Amino acid sequence: MLKKFTLKKLLALGFASTLTLGMLGSAANAELIDELREPYIQSFKGKKVAFLPIAMGFDLTEGWAEAMKAASEKHGFEFVIRDPNWNTNAGTQALTALIAEKPDIIVAHNPDVQSYARLLKKAEKAGINVIQVNMKSSYSTNVYVGADWVEIGEAGAQEMVKRCGDGSGTSGKVAIIQGPLTGAASVYQVKGVMNILDQHKEIKIVANQAADWDASKAKAVTQTVLQQHPDLCAVFGFWDVMTLGAAAAVKEAGQTGKVSVLTNGGGNQMACDNVKSGAFDKVWSYDVPGQSRDLVSMIKMIFQSNAKPGDMRVALYTPLKVISREAFDPSICWSLKK
Amino acid sequence: MNFNISWFTQERIVFSIALVLFLVFSLSLSGFFSVDNLIVLMRNVSVLGILGIGMAIVVIGRGIDLSMIAVMAVSSAWTLQLMQNGYGLGSALALGLMCALAIGVANGLLIAFVEIPALFATLATGIFLYGLGKSTMLDLDVIYLPENTGWFEEIGKGSIGPFPMPVILFCITMVVAWFVLSRTRFGRFIYGTGDNPLAARITGIPIRIIITGQYAMASFIGFFAGIIIATSVSAVNTRIFHSTMIYDVILVVVLGGIGLSGGKGSVRNVVVGTLLIGILLNGMTIMDIQFTYQNFIKSLILLGAIILDSVLHPRNEETAQQGDI
Numbered sequence: 001m002l003k004k005f006t007l008k009k010l011l012a013l014g015f016a017s018t019l020t021l022g023m024l025g026s027a028a029n030a031e032l033i034d035e036l037r038e039p040y041i042q043s044f045k046g047k048k049v050a051f052l053p054i055a056m057g058f059d060l061t062e063g064w065a066e067a068m069k070a071a072s073e074k075h076g077f078e079f080v081i082r083d084p085n086w087n088t089n090a091g092t093q094a095l096t097a098l099i100a101e102k103p104d105i106i107v108a109h110n111p112d113v114q115s116y117a118r119l120l121k122k123a124e125k126a127g128i129n130v131i132q133v134n135m136k137s138s139y140s141t142n143v144y145v146g147a148d149w150v151e152i153g154e155a156g157a158q159e160m161v162k163r164c165g166d167g168s169g170t171s172g173k174v175a176i177i178q179g180p181l182t183g184a185a186s187v188y189q190v191k192g193v194m195n196i197l198d199q200h201k202e203i204k205i206v207a208n209q210a211a212d213w214d215a216s217k218a219k220a221v222t223q224t225v226l227q228q229h230p231d232l233c234a235v236f237g238f239w240d241v242m243t244l245g246a247a248a249a250v251k252e253a254g255q256t257g258k259v260s261v262l263t264n265g266g267g268n269q270m271a272c273d274n275v276k277s278g279a280f281d282k283v284w285s286y287d288v289p290g291q292s293r294d295l296v297s298m299i300k301m302i303f304q305s306n307a308k309p310g311d312m313r314v315a316l317y318t319p320l321k322v323i324s325r326e327a328f329d330p331s332i333c334w335s336l337k338k
Numbered sequence: 339m340n341f342n343i344s345w346f347t348q349e350r351i352v353f354s355i356a357l358v359l360f361l362v363f364s365l366s367l368s369g370f371f372s373v374d375n376l377i378v379l380m381r382n383v384s385v386l387g388i389l390g391i392g393m394a395i396v397v398i399g400r401g402i403d404l405s406m407i408a409v410m411a412v413s414s415a416w417t418l419q420l421m422q423n424g425y426g427l428g429s430a431l432a433l434g435l436m437c438a439l440a441i442g443v444a445n446g447l448l449i450a451f452v453e454i455p456a457l458f459a460t461l462a463t464g465i466f467l468y469g470l471g472k473s474t475m476l477d478l479d480v481i482y483l484p485e486n487t488g489w490f491e492e493i494g495k496g497s498i499g500p501f502p503m504p505v506i507l508f509c510i511t512m513v514v515a516w517f518v519l520s521r522t523r524f525g526r527f528i529y530g531t532g533d534n535p536l537a538a539r540i541t542g543i544p545i546r547i548i549i550t551g552q553y554a555m556a557s558f559i560g561f562f563a564g565i566i567i568a569t570s571v572s573a574v575n576t577r578i579f580h581s582t583m584i585y586d587v588i589l590v591v592v593l594g595g596i597g598l599s600g601g602k603g604s605v606r607n608v609v610v611g612t613l614l615i616g617i618l619l620n621g622m623t624i625m626d627i628q629f630t631y632q633n634f635i636k637s638l639i640l641l642g643a644i645i646l647d648s649v650l651h652p653r654n655e656e657t658a659q660q661g662d663i
Contacts, residue, residue, distance in 0.1 A: 227374055248495065
């Protein structure tokens with residue numbers, strides 16, 4: 001009897017509790033709203049992002065613009081590009097005009113450390129958030145997204161020490177090919193290189209030349225250097241597109257494999273192709289798709305947090321990817337959709 | 339021997355400076371005076387020299403072609419772009435050449451028939467072609483050469499014996515230009531047109547056809563130089579349009595002693611100007627002088643050469659020509 005009662009009771013209890021729990025559950029379903037989602041969607045409305053690259057038409061800027069444009073289409077904010085086409089003067093004018101237009105965010109890609117510094121400060125005073133991308137101005141704004149040039153310079157120099165330093169049985173002679181001397185990429189990479197090479201006196205820098213991001217100039221410089229120093233051990237070029245010229249010079253001199261060609265870039269397909277063909281020995285990629293995601297994330301963060309200029313000083317240095325023949329992974333590289 | 343100051347023409351002054359620099363570098367820089375280095379020296383200025391010859395033809399005919407760099411960059415980049423898009427090498431080259439020639443002929447028609455000053459006409463067509471190229475013809479600033487193009491790559495990268503192809507092509511361009519300018523009727527007519535267009539017309543020279551022809555030739559040479567650059571570094575960087583290269587080309591021509599007033603000069607002048615620039619650049623790179631200082635030193639030496647010329651040959655009513663710039 002007792003047993004029966006218990007079973008009955010138990011069954012009833014079980015039924016009742018299932019029912020209650022079920023009702024509770026459905027009530028929770030009705031009330032649990034992702035409270036971040038609506039403000040997230042609303043935060044993009046009526047916003048405007050302006051992108052001021054050094055120029056459109058090359059892998060880095062096209063890659064960033066593609067990602068920001070895709071985000072603007074998805075989330076419904078306005079996205080404009082002002083292309084000064086390598087002309088610093090036109091860039092300053094475009095920036096001045098943008099300050100008057102008052103977009104919510106300016107994404108600035110600095111041609112050198114000085115030219116935009118004052119205007120970026122002015123933009124912040126006018127209440128515009130400024131994200132600097134890959135090439136920093138001497139004036140720091142809320143956010144920097146881009147490569148850590150010092151780190152890249154150090155990585156390149158360490159590789160030179162590894163390949164050409166004590167015990168390598170080489171001459172220890174290296175050549176460095178920079179971009180324009182005043183560009184952030186050159187200034188900070190040289191600093192990184194010197195951080196390492198100052199402790200390694202066995203490495204001799206036989207040439208330290210600026211080739212202005214131009215492959216033909218890089219080729220001419222490398223040819224002359226190779227002529228003077230046929231026992232050169234390595235060339236370190238500060239951008240893959242330019243270093244292509246140095247690689248061509250090494251190849252023509254029949255020195256492929258003997259002279260290491262080291263460089264860095266945005267990780268475009270071209271870099272993988274040239275590592276595969278043996279033109280480049282090692283490329284440090286600052287991964288444009290990764291940078292693009294960082295850029296869009298920072299845009300989203302500023303919109304949602306209503307950050308004001310000066311609220312933060314944040315740097316998102318891009319994690320580097322290494323492209324080398326020993327550990328060749330074609331999926332590291334990317335190409336534009338088109 | 340009678341020392342005559344007028345022996346020192348600009349060409350000879352520049353040649354002397356080149357010679358002095360050559361001697362100084364040979365004695366002071368180890369590794370400068372070697373056959374291999376001299377070949378590298380020539381190789382590095384061969385494209386400049388080829389463009390200089392194209393410019394010289396136009397300048398002798400009393401014109402100037404500021405669109406040359408745009409033609410060089412855009413037509414050769416377009417050729418590579420077409421190859422990437424799946425065109426065969428032959429048809430891509432033919433289309434690229436046609437693009438270059440179209441601009442050359444357009445320059446000629448604007449200058450000879452519409453009678454727009456060459457300075458403005460070629461400035462405009464150059465900007466036009468660059469804009470058209472960037473907006474519709476080309477995907478990116480830098481166009482890469484597709485892989486495995488066989489003999490085509492040899493144009494910039496190959497060599498015959500110890501001589502790199504660009505140096506050989508520079509020599510061929512010199513010989514052909516010399517032949518055209520001094521041994522053909524067309525060439526002599528260019529001198530006639532440049533020296534005095536009105537007199538040339540009265541004597542029955544078809545100056546409008548000659549002018550159109552000389553711009554077409556300059557564009558052809560521009561395309562040729564572009565292909566050498568493209569195959570040499572496996573890419574064309576159209577940004578070169580924004581560089582000071584066009585001034586370097588004019589400099590090589592004027593420095594060698596070809597007056598902008600037309601009718602004078604020959605291929606030899608271009609060679610002398612190119613040599614001086616080549617020796618300077620090579621020596622300074624060996625010394626590891628920074629690029630920015632290189633420009634500074636280069637401009638000082640060039641200015642010096644021109645000042646010396648105007649001191650030795652002051653302009654007067656006799657030597658000045660109508661149309662001097």
